Amino acid sequence: MSYKQTKVWNVDNLNDGYTSDPDIKEAALWIKQGEAVAFPTETVYGLGADATSDSAVEKIFKAKGRPGDNPLIVHIGSKKQLTDFVAFIPRMAEVLIKEFWPGPLTLIFPKRANVSEKVTAGLGTVAVRMPDHVVARALLKEAELPVAAPSANQSGRPSPTKAQHVYHDLHGRIAGIVDGGPSGFGLESTVVDCTGDIAWILRPGGVTKEQLESVLGEGSVRIESKKQKSHHAPKAPGMKYRHYAPDSPLVLVEDTKSLQQNLQEAKETGRKTVVMAVNEHQAMLEQDTDAFICLGSMNKLEQIAAHLYDNLRQADQWDADIIFCETFPKEGIGEAIMNRLEKASFQS
Missing domain, CATH: 3.90.870.10 (DHBP synthase)
Structure with missing residues (x-):
């Protein structure tokens, strides 16, 4: 069609x-x-x-x-x-x-x-x-x-x-x-x-x-x-299949120290990287990656939610070998944000 x-x-x-x-x-x-x-x-x-x-x-x-x-x-x-x-x-x-x-x-x-x-x-x-x-x-x-x-x-x-x-x-x-x-x-x-x-x-x-x-x-x-x-057929969208995923592998990292270590390992092996993180962490991360995409402020999860998919699409435009994204507390809107990131991630 x-x-x-x-x-x-x-x-x-x-x-x-x-x-x-x-x-x-x-x-x-x-x-x-x-x-x-x-x-x-x-x-x-x-x-x-x-x-x-x-x-x-x-x-x-x-x-x-x-x-x-x-x-x-x-x-x-x-x-x-x-x-x-x-x-x-x-x-x-x-x-x-x-x-x-x-x-x-x-x-x-x-x-x-x-x-x-x-x-x-x-x-x-x-x-x-x-x-x-x-x-x-x-x-x-x-x-x-x-x-x-x-x-x-x-x-x-x-x-x-x-x-x-x-x-x-x-x-x-x-x-x-x-x-x-x-x-x-x-x-x-x-x-x-x-x-x-x-x-x-x-x-x-x-x-x-x-x-x-x-x-x-x-x-x-x-x-x-x-x-x-896993025990029954899905009753709603987003329950069974991988969703929301960019073309490049998306890896979720829980803290900035681990993220810096991952970036160093990627650099040593010649892999092109994109980092998606909050603006509070930009200064410590952007020098170690090929591209940094600011998700917004960690204190304004509603804004992060509003632009999450747009940012995932922007990350794809860099044609990176790997996209790293930091995680968020699973409270309030953070639950929905993490649901989407986990569904989109390479680990899911």
């Missing part, structure tokens, strides 16, 4: 007061007609298609080169749409919807039969979220149907936070791209399975464990471990 030209609609000046923007209407019409169209959300850019159509959803998998057993997240424009394809809404989900929707939180529900089996990878559940982005909301409102939308990148690559990232990865492979400017949070949504007595975080993201516990109660939220994941 290929397209002579991937159309780009520039709507980065759209605001909440939009009234049937012609570019949004055209992009929504293409989705209704079974095409795959990329669009921005507050997390990353998604590649959207009609979640009720097998043929439309198949275009997502083909364009991305995505494994068929990796389920997709369905995006909706209003809470009323839930009952159209969700069998029932657990009480825990009602609480989380009231507190965090629209926003970067995906919830797992028992599904109705009208959701494409390709979306759910044959599971009896479906992952759903309501994005908090003016362009995404406008597009979903115009489309008037549930839209399956994984990240709009080649499968396994760093997720796109700019329309340019989508164009680089998928130009000629998808029908169109809605350019709404850079995404906000920069990492994918938190995925929570709340079909049981405990809220299981299947993928950390924009809503932290601490935030979830603040409304559900302490001890009511747990994070699924790698060991637990």
